[in-house]
Amino acid sequence: MTNTAAPAQPSDDLLQQAIQAHQAGQFEPAEELYLTILQTEPYHAVANHNMGLLAGQVGQHAAGLPYLHKALSVNPDEGQFWLSYAEGLLQAGEAVQALDIIETAIGRGLDNEQSQALRQRIDRAIATTPTLEERQHVVALYQAGDLAGLEQASRAMTVKYPASDFAWSVLGTALQTQGKDAFEALQNTAALAPHDAEAHGNLGMAWQQRGDLAQAVASYTRALQLNPDFVEAHGNLATALLAQGELEQAEQAGRRALALRPDYVKAQIALGDVQHAMARHDEAVASYQQALALQPGSAGIYLNLGNAQQALQQWHAAVVSYRAALHLDPQLPLVHANLAAALREAGDLDQAIATYRQAVAAEPGNAELHHRLGQTLQAHNQADEALAAYEQALALDAGFAPALTSLALLQCRQKNYPVAIACAKQAIALLPQDAQAYGHLGIIFGETGDQEAALDYFQRAVAIAPTDARAHMQLGDYHYSIRQHELAVEAYRRALECAPGDAGILNNMGSSLQALKQYEQALDAYQRSLESDPGNTLTLCNIGGNYQDWKQLDKAREYYQKALAIDPKMARAHFSMGNSHMLDSQASQALGYYRTAIAINPHYRDAYVNLSATLNNMGRLDDALDACREGLAIGPEWDNLFSNYLFLMSHSATISADAMFAAHARFGQTFEALAAPLRAAHDNDRDPLRTLKVGLVSGDLHNHPVPHFLLPVLENIPAAANLSLYGYYNDAEDDFVTERLRQYMPNWRQVERMSDADLVKQIRADGIDILIDLSGHTGKNRLRMFAARPAPIQATWIGYPLTTGLSTVDYFLSDPFFSPLGELEDQFTEKLMQLPVCAPFLPSEYAPAIRPAPALTNGYLTFGSFNRLNKINRQVVARWCKLLRAIPDARMLLAAMPTSGPQAVLAGWFAEEGVAADRLTYEGRTGIGQYMEMHHRVDICLDTFPYGGGTTTFNALWMGVPTLTMAGPTQPSRAGTSILRQVELEEFIAADEDEYVRKALAMAANPMLLGAYRFSSRHRLERSAMGNTGLIAEGLENGLRLAWQRWCEGLPPVSFEVPVAVPNPPIGL
Structure with missing residues (x-):
């Protein structure tokens, strides 16, 4: 029997809309419309009936029964309502009740081919379903804990009723509870009950136990399609996706589970594991702590918490967590070794050594543990015992290169150079591509005085430790300049072994540690630098900046004041004081310091930028604009201040559109003149059909609104689009969004430290055909570089709603709704490229369901x-x-x-x-x-x-x-x-x-x-x-191709509406 939605009354427009959506398979809109009707007319027979049918169509048969019953109660003379209710009961597993309903219907005169066919199906279902007495019997066995009897009875039931999902489900429960293989039973249950979410969830766990993660994910996904609120399925899906390495999806699954049940420990642990795997260790710590609040006696959670804390270099906290884990379970694997490592990093070498010895006693054949013990002994100046530990590690595994390297360095410190060199060369022979092994041999040769050999090995291991302070400081400065702060810190530390107390090295190392947010270590480096050069105001300001980043603003101001006490005219110290007050929401105080910094140094452009931003945040827009004008009068070429000025202008209700356009055009004239020496003719191949190299330039390619609009478009550009995408990222912030963007822009360039001239050279070397700005006059833009026109076609998109003011930017990507042709062209130096819509909208995953108007x-x-x-x-x-x-x-x-x-x-x-x-x-x-x-x-x-x-x-x-x-x-x-x-x-x-x-x-x-x-x-x-992100992506591809074809033909840019194969249809409400 095929159920269809009952016809609507012609006057019931809302019901007609619901039925149309229902018949078109648009179940969610249909459901919303039916529920809207039922809110005002709870006894609307047709709406109740159709709502019940819809529930069954999505596998929620039991949920649909109340609606079907109410429809029948309201209008028992409608024969279809009897049939639908009986069918719903049958599908929900209530065959006996279904038989009662269909017999009543037939007795009332609904005796036709359709009702008799349904009765026959119900009779067959009853014949293949265990009786009530049989079901009660196995339930009693389960409640009595008689698992052997339960297995025997359920096996007999599957033989008698092989098509009964109940029988197979009970058998699966009996086998699982006894630790036996229940896979076949669970498979049969899911096959016989395809709309039973729990059956698919149980099958998913069985697949996961067998190691088939893909099948497990598929089963959990099916369970959730049937029951989106199935908490355990969300939690299990999170663990399976984590095991597959699908971290973002795993996180989503874990969060959905916790949204449904905040006290679900398994999901809380899984979320922590995902965050730890994504290197979001602080979030992982919070998740594990929440899990412990729910299950305080779990050694495993304490172990995971310690690992996350150790990743955050929270050594003391990690020690506490590992000790708690050991207290709860002294035999838990890995805890001793991890505790020892945390103790060592926390500086408690005696306890670290004792703990490593416990770990070694538990695993005497583990070469790595012997090696770690040796490193800790060496750090504690117990050279002889360290030597013995390294030798024991090598006795267990002669090819264990890390132990060879450590032994080589220890022998070097003891001036046993021939032995050290031999060990280091043996390590290189085992790991010929290990740069660290080459660096260590370089250190050894440096200690021997063989500088030629040392330089050779430093050149092979350029990113690793050198032998003297001068070489490593140069390497450290290099890594710092390209924001590789971990490498820079390591380089500075090696340099300090050769030149302890060097104020310059310590100051530079402090800057790298600060950039890594290792504020305690940075403070130590800065203070050691001050011991060598107490009056250095730059280092005093750096200490203040370190405290400021550390959110200790009072301490920050203390050091800025110390710098000012030495040099009251130090503009940077005044500027930094202003920043600290702004962070403390003390805007009035901040203004005074910014103005003082400007009075001392009228050319301090960042002070003008921050002054104007502070005034704007205080609601003093006109004053903010005046501050920008004041600065631009001194530095008309200060592009960041000029952009800030234009951005602020766009918020003014008193500045006309003409005046705003004139200011933007003045920006263009200023920077195009400055960039003239960098401009040159383009020799790009004018083939209109070839693959185009498209560059995207932005300082916001991280967790920011711009990628929120950009990513869905990139995801929908097909592989066959003949576009080769390049990303020019003008910032150092790197997060999960940055990683996703790199997948779509494999030709990735970090350009935040490149000059305009160098960036122009890079873009030309890359052969970019179309260069797109994603910032406009917002922060971290590179519009000054666009003024040099490094690409033959240039455009701006997404980041800013007004013109760039540059004649070198050919197109402004918009849409007919935002900037209709014929209305706003005179406000743009660019031509308007009208996409179907300029950017997509993706709803927040955190958005709850809509509620009625308050x-x-x-x-x-x-x-x-x-x-x-x-x-x-x-x-x-x-x-x-x-x-x-x-x-x-x-x-x-x-x-x-x-x-x-x-x-x-x-x-x-x-x-x-x-x-x-x-x-x-x-x-x-x-x-x-x-x-x-x-x-x-x-x-x-x-x-x-x-x-x-x-x-x-x-x-x-x-x-x-x-x-x-x-x-x-x-x-x-x-x-x-x-x-x-x-x-x-x-x-x-x-x-x-x-x-x-x-x-x-x-x-x-x-x-x-x-x-x-x-x-x-x-x-x-x-x-x-x-x-319709696919439509937008198609529009972007077509628009860029048309612009390219015009350039190939020697035609100037024009405004145009981009054609697409199938325009978006009207919404139709």
Whole structure:
């Protein structure tokens, strides 16, 4: 029998929409629509019936029974309802009840071919299902703990009822509980009960125990398709994915398990293991500690916690954790060795040696343990015992190269050079590609005075330790210059063995340690440097900076003051003091120090940048712009200050579009003139169809909003797209997002330390055809380099909503909604390349389900703003207050607010407009989950201007909250209108402030309509072009190809709309 959705009443439009979605296989939208109907009409027979059918279609037969029963109760004269309910009972395993229902239906006159066929199927099911007495018998055996009897009875049941998933499931339980192989039973259970999530979950565990991780993942995934809230399946999936090395997916699975059951220890441990594997050790520590709070007697969790703490170089904490593990389980593998290593690093060499001896006693045949014992003994100046430990390691494994190297160094320290050289050469023979072995031999030759041989081996092992301070300091300086701080620290440490107390080496080593966030070790190096050169103000400032990074701001200021006591005119110390006050939310004090730094050194460009940023964060935008102008009057070529100025201009409600464009064009003129010597003709092959080399330039290729938009597009560019992607990354921050981006841009360049000239040379050497800026006038941009036009075609995309001002940038990648052709071209030096949509929207994984509009329960409208504070100016507040005055009982929630300072300014603006403070709620910055949850408290968001909301508008829509906006004269003021038009919500776009108020009043008068918008918003986003990442990727590829073809033909850039094979269809709501 095939169940189909019952026909709707013609007047029931909402039901018709639900049925259409249902019949089209769009189950989630259909479910939302049915539930919307049932919220207002809980006894709507058709909606209940169709909801029950839908549950069965996704395998949730039991969940659908209440809906089917209610439909039948409401309208027992509808024959289809009897058939559907009987079918649901049958599929849910309730064959006896199904027989009762179908017999009742037939007795009521529903005697036809369809009902008789269903009755026959029910009869067959009853015949192949254990009786109630049989099932009760095996349950009693299980409860009595009679596992042998349970196995015997369930085996007999599988013989009698071979098609009974219940019988096979009981057998599987009996075998598993006894430690026997239950794989066949679990396989049969899952095959016979394909919609039973627990059966698939149990089968997944069996696959995992057999080592078949792919099959395990498949089974867990199937279980979760059937029951998305199956906590154990999420937890087990996390462990299987971790074992496969699929770390990001494993983390997602673990977090889903914990979201469903926060006290699920297995998932908490799995999350910690994943974070540890991803080198996010601080997060792993937190996860293990949460697991211990739930299960404090677990030695294994303490071991894992110690490992994570050791990875963070939290040696003392690791010691405590390892000792706790040993207390709980003295035989736990690895604990002794790990405890000894932590003790050694913590400086407790006596305890480390004693613990290594315990480990060696437990595993006397482990060469590595003997070697570690020897290293610790050597560090404790027990050379003879260290020698014996190394020799024992080599007696166990003559080819153990690390022991040979350590022995060579020990013999070298004892001046037994021939033996040392022989050992080191033997190590190299075993590991001919081991640079460290070559470096160690270089040290030995250096100690012998054979500098030629030493240099030879240092050159072979250029990244490893040299023999004297001068060579290693040079190597350390090199590694520091390219931000390889671990190598730099090692180099400086080796140098210090040859020149202890050298102030310069110690200062440089402190800088590397500070960059590694090893603040205690950095402080030690700086203080040792000061012992050699007590009056060095640079080192004093560095100590202050170290404390500042360490979040010890009072101590930071103490050392800045020490530097100023020696040199009151040290501009850097004043500047650093300003930074420390800014980090402490003391903006007024920060301003004074920045101004002093500028007074001492009027050419201190970073002081102007930070001064303007501080003023802007205080809500003093006009003053911030004045600070930029002051600096640019001195340094018109200061590109970062100029970009900051332009970015701030885009937030001003008093600067016209023409004035803003003129300022951007002035930037272009200034830096194009400076870059003229770097420009040269391009000799790229003008083949219009060849593979194109496309370079992407950004300082934000890490966990930042830009990759959030960029990655989905890159993921959807097909391998056959004839695009070879190059990444030019202008920052050193490296995280999991950076790693993902590298996968799509295999030609990766770190360029943050390259000069413009060097970067131009690199791009030309790479043969880039199209170079795309992803920053615009935001931080860490390289627009000055773009002024040299290193590529024949250049474009800007994603990072900034206004023109670069550069005539050397040919295209601004946008879309017809954001910058319609014929309206904004005069605000761009670039031509507009109109993609189907300029960037995709991906919802946050932390977004909860949409709830009804709060106005329905509150009885009043709640407006909201989630935009950053510096988008909210005096004019914005005035516009908002027009609504609040027009709707006297309305409230407003302002999120992402600072705890003090600028918030008081904002509150003053509302007071000036006559809006009482008790109508306003301020919420601070939160994590993404709380931020998304906060949307449940808001009915309508209010946009800012002239810099409107982008990501905030997207997130609000995803949470069902539309944004009331009004298009302005510049592109930043059109973000809201662009997004709303794409999702066909033009009714929230006002033409002027009067209409702005009218629209708000209309919504306040019709909260039910607002609720309808709320529950359709996700569907709108998903159906819009913004949800079609494949379409955007196709548009990008086609647009770049068309631009290239024009260049090949010698044609100038023009604005154009990019064609795609299949345009995105209308949303259709």
